[in-house]
Amino acid sequence: MTQSVPRSERASTPRSVDVARLAGVSQKTVSRVFNDEPYVSADVRRRVMAAADELGYRLNSAARALASGRTRSVGVVTLGTALYGPASLLMGIERAVRDAGYALRVVNTLEGDPAGVTGAVESLLDQGVDGIVISEPIDEGAVAVQVDVPVIVLGASPSFVAPRAVTAGVGADLLARVATEHLLDLGHETVHHLAGPQRWFAARDRLDGWRAALAARGRREPAVVEGDWSAASGYAAGRQLAADPGVTAVFAANDDMAIGLIRALAEAGRGVPEEVSVVGFDDIPVAAFVTPPLTTVRQPFDAVAQEGLRLLVHAIEKPEQDLPPANDPPVELVVRASTAQPRSRTIPGRDR
Amino acid sequence: MTQSVPRSERASTPRSVDVARLAGVSQKTVSRVFNDEPYVSADVRRRVMAAADELGYRLNSAARALASGRTRSVGVVTLGTALYGPASLLMGIERAVRDAGYALRVVNTLEGDPAGVTGAVESLLDQGVDGIVISEPIDEGAVAVQVDVPVIVLGASPSFVAPRAVTAGVGADLLARVATEHLLDLGHETVHHLAGPQRWFAARDRLDGWRAALAARGRREPAVVEGDWSAASGYAAGRQLAADPGVTAVFAANDDMAIGLIRALAEAGRGVPEEVSVVGFDDIPVAAFVTPPLTTVRQPFDAVAQEGLRLLVHAIEKPEQDLPPANDPPVELVVRASTAQPRSRTIPGRDR
DNA sequence: GTGAAAGCGCTAACAG
DNA sequence: CTGTTAGCGCTTTCAC
Numbered sequence: 117m118t119q120s121v122p123r124s125e126r127a128s129t130p131r132s133v134d135v136a137r138l139a140g141v142s143q144k145t146v147s148r149v150f151n152d153e154p155y156v157s158a159d160v161r162r163r164v165m166a167a168a169d170e171l172g173y174r175l176n177s178a179a180r181a182l183a184s185g186r187t188r189s190v191g192v193v194t195l196g197t198a199l200y201g202p203a204s205l206l207m208g209i210e211r212a213v214r215d216a217g218y219a220l221r222v223v224n225t226l227e228g229d230p231a232g233v234t235g236a237v238e239s240l241l242d243q244g245v246d247g248i249v250i251s252e253p254i255d256e257g258a259v260a261v262q263v264d265v266p267v268i269v270l271g272a273s274p275s276f277v278a279p280r281a282v283t284a285g286v287g288a289d290l291l292a293r294v295a296t297e298h299l300l301d302l303g304h305e306t307v308h309h310l311a312g313p314q315r316w317f318a319a320r321d322r323l324d325g326w327r328a329a330l331a332a333r334g335r336r337e338p339a340v341v342e343g344d345w346s347a348a349s350g351y352a353a354g355r356q357l358a359a360d361p362g363v364t365a366v367f368a369a370n371d372d373m374a375i376g377l378i379r380a381l382a383e384a385g386r387g388v389p390e391e392v393s394v395v396g397f398d399d400i401p402v403a404a405f406v407t408p409p410l411t412t413v414r415q416p417f418d419a420v421a422q423e424g425l426r427l428l429v430h431a432i433e434k435p436e437q438d439l440p441p442a443n444d445p446p447v448e449l450v451v452r453a454s455t456a457q458p459r460s461r462t463i464p465g466r467d468r
Numbered sequence: 469m470t471q472s473v474p475r476s477e478r479a480s481t482p483r484s485v486d487v488a489r490l491a492g493v494s495q496k497t498v499s500r501v502f503n504d505e506p507y508v509s510a511d512v513r514r515r516v517m518a519a520a521d522e523l524g525y526r527l528n529s530a531a532r533a534l535a536s537g538r539t540r541s542v543g544v545v546t547l548g549t550a551l552y553g554p555a556s557l558l559m560g561i562e563r564a565v566r567d568a569g570y571a572l573r574v575v576n577t578l579e580g581d582p583a584g585v586t587g588a589v590e591s592l593l594d595q596g597v598d599g600i601v602i603s604e605p606i607d608e609g610a611v612a613v614q615v616d617v618p619v620i621v622l623g624a625s626p627s628f629v630a631p632r633a634v635t636a637g638v639g640a641d642l643l644a645r646v647a648t649e650h651l652l653d654l655g656h657e658t659v660h661h662l663a664g665p666q667r668w669f670a671a672r673d674r675l676d677g678w679r680a681a682l683a684a685r686g687r688r689e690p691a692v693v694e695g696d697w698s699a700a701s702g703y704a705a706g707r708q709l710a711a712d713p714g715v716t717a718v719f720a721a722n723d724d725m726a727i728g729l730i731r732a733l734a735e736a737g738r739g740v741p742e743e744v745s746v747v748g749f750d751d752i753p754v755a756a757f758v759t760p761p762l763t764t765v766r767q768p769f770d771a772v773a774q775e776g777l778r779l780l781v782h783a784i785e786k787p788e789q790d791l792p793p794a795n796d797p798p799v800e801l802v803v804r805a806s807t808a809q810p811r812s813r814t815i816p817g818r819d820r
Numbered sequence: 821g822t823g824a825a826a827g828c829g830c831t832a833a834c835a836g
Numbered sequence: 837c838t839g840t841t842a843g844c845g846c847t848t849t850c851a852c
Contacts, residue, residue, distance in 0.1 A: 160821085177595055181828095200552075226563075
């Protein structure tokens with residue numbers, strides 16, 4: 117009897133029919149129970165669950181995705197660095213995605229990767245995702261991908277062109293502004309900026325915030341020094357800034373650079389905060405324990421991720437509705453010992 | 469005429485039949501081309517590709533997974549922290565997974581999460597993955613999950629019980645041993661250890677390596693101080709250790725703690741490295757720029773991830789074969805300024 | 821409240 | 837080298 121021999125000797129992994137048979141219901145009812153659909157009597161529900169439990173049944177997500185056309189997953193494109201900022205954001209995104217009931221797929225773009233964001237997005241599309249998060253992108257010129265799922269860009273990128281792309285700021289500009297104002301409030305005439313690499317939108321945001329703070333008070337805007345986020349680049353910048361006696365306050369675009377900067381300043385005999393005040397950005401774990409403890413602003417990664425995901429999920433599940441209004445992320449300045457009043461206070465003028 | 473009206477007004481997204489029709493071949497041939505199967509003439513291949521391109525065709529991974537029984541994805545369970553070590557490992561894993569031709573799905577277990585690793589693994593199983601990587605697990609007691617896919621535990625965990633579970637060390641014990649020996653070689657009679665939380669296997673490995681180095685030279689083993697990876701805990705430990713004049717060398721289980729420790733030591737008037745030498749672990753980005761620049765050991769995250777993935781992919785694709793032999797990850801000690809000879813050298817004895 | 825039938829878009833197995 | 841025939845395990849649609 118050569119009747120329906122299964123394609124392989126698939127021994128195990130029960131399917132919903134098996135559960136149905138055991139529970140004495142139809143396969144469709146099992147499906148209803150597992151999807152929390154209404155109109156299933158409590159009793160049937162219980163029987164189905166018991167049967168499923170006994171068999172060790174697990175919904176097959178591939179079959180579900182095929183039949184429903186939805187994967188219940190979102191993909192995230194990250195930069196592939198373990199830098200504190202991007203890594204923290206990624207963790208926040210994971211949590212937000214899971215809380216929203218989706219699965220997370222991750223693809224990195226390494227800086228300098230020829231395929232870049234486009235390649236990463238393509239790969240996500242190949243995998244099948246219901247939505248895409250682009251985290252802290254860098255400027256690769258205009259990126260235009262034919263995407264039919266909603267995309268949210270966390271950290272400003274007017275350069276991503278897609279039918280359903282939304283941009284959600286991470287509030288870095290505001291944070292940068294607060295950092296700069298802190299220095300100004302202390303009595304510094306102006307504030308220098310040690311910027312991040314300007315290919316990163318995150319770095320541009322911070323620069324914008326710094327610039328806005330200065331402009332709002334009519335202060336002169338010193339030349340920007342650009343680093344690459346690393347402490348080494350901060351150190352190099354520090355050697356350069358140390359030579360300029362006009363420098364009394366510096367806002368660094370991240371804590372790593374701030375730490376390198378402080379070291380160079382100290383080596384050059386310009387004590388922090390006695391001669392130069394420094395504010396960092398991120399509040400990395402060691403910020404409170406370096407010498408001197410670093411004044412910095414903390415980024416609300418979790419809040420940003422949640423907010424972004426709220427928008428994305430909305431776009432996925434209610435495509436016909438308008439996007440809900442965005443909430444501003446909280447701002448937190450952490451004042452420690454790397455900032456102080458300028459040594460020789462004069463009445464703060466508008467010029468030196 | 470109410471003939472075959474599609475279930476929705478599915479407008480677009482071409483399927484392989486559409487490509488086949490356009491290319492003038494059978495659907496199966498399209499499948500062959502997209503799977504790089506042999507025995508397709510170059511000409512047909514070209515025509516199919518052209519047709520696919522024209523239509524903007526993309527293989528449907530859900531259908532593929534359903535039909536083939538393989539998802540071509542691996543899941544990773546991480547701890548959900550942005551700590552430098554775990555975050556770096558995750559980035560390494562992403563790269564290794566992608567290089568191996570798989571997609572990556574990520575689920576975090578937050579420490580203290582009731583569901584823990586078990587819950588994370590279940591969630592991955594629900595999503596459907598061909599293999600699972602458990603990254604830097606912590607001890608939650610014996611974890612036994614009914615898993616039918618291969619599992620690799622990166623960072624030693626005899627507590628994970630599954631039919632096809634492999635453990636791949638990250639070499640932390642060896643690195644810890646090298647760090648300790650560096651201090652001993654400098655002439656310190658013994659080395660104290662500022663350990664990580666012992667629920668983490670990563671912390672235990674380091675402790676083991678430290679212990680082994682001491683034992684190999686017959687040195688006394690001082691009481692261990694345990695921190696929680698944070699600089700704050702390192703600081704607390706530092707206050708405690710500063711009070712003990714017998715402490716001349718400390719091996720800290722990560723750089724963050726080492727930095728907190730150094731600060732506490734300095735505040736207590738015990739200069740580093742004049743009075744106390746300190747070695748860290750990880751080589752975080754700022755390690756070279758704190759005061760004093762930190763001697764530390766660098767973890768070979770990429771190598772560990774690659775090695776682990778090699779084993780996992782082998783287990784997935786050649787389940788019948790034995791696992792290939794493991795390669796040892798490289799060891800790299802970075803000597804900077806936080807370590808020196810003990811101040812008053814006596815002939816190194818075996819006891820005080 | 822529940823069930824039967826008809827696919828979702830692909831790969832497996834085998835025939836040519 | 838290429839095509840045909842069956843499903844993979846679920847959701848959808850519609851009937852009861």
